Amino acid sequence: MLLSTQSIPIKKSVDDIWPVAGKRVLIRVDFNVPTSSGGIDDDFRIRSAIPTIRRIVDQGGICILISHLGRPTGVDYDTAHAEQEKRQTPVQLPNSRGKTAFFSGLRGDAKATILAWSSQREKAATLSNPYGSGKTAVFARLPEEEKRRLLLRFMSEHKEELFPQLGSAGYEKEFSLEPVAVKLAELLDQHVYFGHDCLGAQADIAKLRCGEVMLLENLRFYTNENSSDERKRMLMARILASYADVYINDAFGTAHRDSASLTGIPRVLQQGAAGYLMEKEISYFSKVLNNPPRPLLAIIGGAKLSDKMQVLENLLDCVDSLFIGGGLAYTFLRSQGYSIGTSHFEEAFVPFAQALPLAGSGRQVRVVLPEDHVCHAHTRPAEAPLTTTSANIPDGYAGLDIGPLTIQSITHLVRQCSSVIWNGPLGMFEMPYYAFGTFSIARVVSQSSAAKGTTSIVGGGDTASAMMKSGEAAHISHISTGGNASLELLEGKVLAAVAVLDNKE
Numbered sequence: 001m002l003l004s005t006q007s008i009p010i011k012k013s014v015d016d017i018w019p020v021a022g023k024r025v026l027i028r029v030d031f032n033v034p035t036s037s038g039g040i041d042d043d044f045r046i047r048s049a050i051p052t053i054r055r056i057v058d059q060g061g062i063c064i065l066i067s068h069l070g071r072p073t074g075v076d077y078d079t080a081h082a083e084q085e086k087r088q089t090p091v092q093l094p095n096s097r098g099k100t101a102f103f104s105g106l107r108g109d110a111k112a113t114i115l116a117w118s119s120q121r122e123k124a125a126t127l128s129n130p131y132g133s134g135k136t137a138v139f140a141r142l143p144e145e146e147k148r149r150l151l152l153r154f155m156s157e158h159k160e161e162l163f164p165q166l167g168s169a170g171y172e173k174e175f176s177l178e179p180v181a182v183k184l185a186e187l188l189d190q191h192v193y194f195g196h197d198c199l200g201a202q203a204d205i206a207k208l209r210c211g212e213v214m215l216l217e218n219l220r221f222y223t224n225e226n227s228s229d230e231r232k233r234m235l236m237a238r239i240l241a242s243y244a245d246v247y248i249n250d251a252f253g254t255a256h257r258d259s260a261s262l263t264g265i266p267r268v269l270q271q272g273a274a275g276y277l278m279e280k281e282i283s284y285f286s287k288v289l290n291n292p293p294r295p296l297l298a299i300i301g302g303a304k305l306s307d308k309m310q311v312l313e314n315l316l317d318c319v320d321s322l323f324i325g326g327g328l329a330y331t332f333l334r335s336q337g338y339s340i341g342t343s344h345f346e347e348a349f350v351p352f353a354q355a356l357p358l359a360g361s362g363r364q365v366r367v368v369l370p371e372d373h374v375c376h377a378h379t380r381p382a383e384a385p386l387t388t389t390s391a392n393i394p395d396g397y398a399g400l401d402i403g404p405l406t407i408q409s410i411t412h413l414v415r416q417c418s419s420v421i422w423n424g425p426l427g428m429f430e431m432p433y434y435a436f437g438t439f440s441i442a443r444v445v446s447q448s449s450a451a452k453g454t455t456s457i458v459g460g461g462d463t464a465s466a467m468m469k470s471g472e473a474a475h476i477s478h479i480s481t482g483g484n485a486s487l488e489l490l491e492g493k494v495l496a497a498v499a500v501l502d503n504k505e
Contacts, residue, residue: 009503011282012273014055016504017246021060022210026244027052027275028261030251030481031067031180040183044468045253045481050187052250052275053213060210064243066198066219066261067251072175074223077199077236080169099147104136110158111135114150118142169197170221181215188213198222199239225260237264250275253482255497262497272501277481282498284478285489288457289318293418299410299441301326302424302462305349310491311423312356316365321413323368325402325426332356332369333391341375341393368413372403374427374434385433401427402437411444419455420445422463423490429466439470446472459486
């Protein structure tokens with residue numbers, strides 16, 4: 001059986017949309033990168049988008065980038081638009097008796113600002129402590145016209161302090177793409193403009209010149225991006241589409257989603273092309289799932305069997321060997337009567353785990369499970385863990401990594417194969433005690449790719465991160481930027497955001 005990736009027609013790519021000189025090229029990228037303290041922890045996804053961006057810039061296109069980052073709360077566009085209109089409405093100045101009462105309700109620093117503008121300079125001494133008392137009394141003694149002038153100025157220049165709900169729509173600092181714009185500028189070695197409102201960027205975009213780049217603020221600051229209401233998604237899609245002459249999707253990591261920026265824009269524009277990264281991702285997965293160099297080995301890890309059931313079922317129709325590790329393995333081991341200590345397993349899926357190896361045997365697919373484990377009584381131990389000598393885990397212990405016997409078995413499988421798909425880490429690699437198994441397999445796959453040309457695809461966010469941390473990424477054929485998107489391809493699904501792109505004639 002061939003997976004449905006084979007049925008995806010070849011899509012138009014960046015090289016099929018020339019000329020782009022002077023055109024506004026809207027590129028949906030995946031800059032959903034890990035950040036901390038305003039910095040970028042891992043720029044892999046940003047660097048992966050550079051070839052497409054650079055190609056458009058070099059050809060004189062106007063490059064407008066859109067992306068999401070994380071899961072902000074977001075606001076609905078209609079609500080934000082209503083608040084924007086409120087911002088434009090003049091604030092009513094209090095009447096004669098109300099001016100002092102209005103002043104008294106302000107913060108101390110705001111009062112100090114207002115009094116600093118006063119022409120009554122003899123009152124300046126009251127400003128020595130912005131949070132002190134006496135300012136309201138000083139303001140009350142000012143002439144009425146002076147009060148009026150000062151309050152009008154404050155209402156004009158500090159309206160956002162009076163109405164904080166009228167700030168940037170949906171803005172949450174920790175999810176802002178502004179630090180990404182700084183990093184992108186460094187990687188491109190050119191200035192990157194930043195649009196602070198992804199649905200209010202028309203004026204800023206109009207100022208861009210050929211070869212310039214602008215990154216717009218987080219799409220998910222608007223809930224319309226992923227709304228279950230198609231009307232709301234398409235409202236956002238139409239606004240974003242108005243920025244563009246050409247649309248390119250280079251966001252493989254989110255290509256499984258039916259979102260305003262992913263499926264809505266190409267529907268509005270009635271055109272769309274795949275970026276270089278998207279094209280590369282689809283090409284590699286299609287090759288290894290539909291016409292791979294054989295034998296083909298799949299290594300599937302991760303935390304939960306329930307997340308990978310359809311993947312495992314689908315892979316039985318195309319692989320020659322299937323290794324199941326990570327947290328998934330404990331449900332399989334439990335189903336075969338092994339002791340798994342306190343390791344997490346999913347009781348509801350024990351029947352599935354019992355049936356899968358039998359189904360594999362009927363299709364001449366060898367299903368392999370861990371033979372030993374690195375385990376501990378606590379997930380964050382202060383001392384060295386226990387390594388078992390069999391597939392059984394002692395009572396009171398939880399398996400947190402594969403052991404040396406299992407590493408040896410996987411090494412043998414990899415060296416026998418011509419193609420390897422790997423999705424999901426094999427242990428809690430974030431902790432040094434439990435990284436050895438995952439890093440060892442990373443080294444074996446990398447060495448096999450370098451020594452004998454094994455086609456190797458590493459997919460999934462955590463797996464890609466582990467490969468990078470292992471230092472073994474250089475010789476891997478392809479490290480995917482997609483987590484759930486790569487999983488859906490492995491499940492045999494067609495990605496929603498790919499299906500809407502133009503087919504190559």
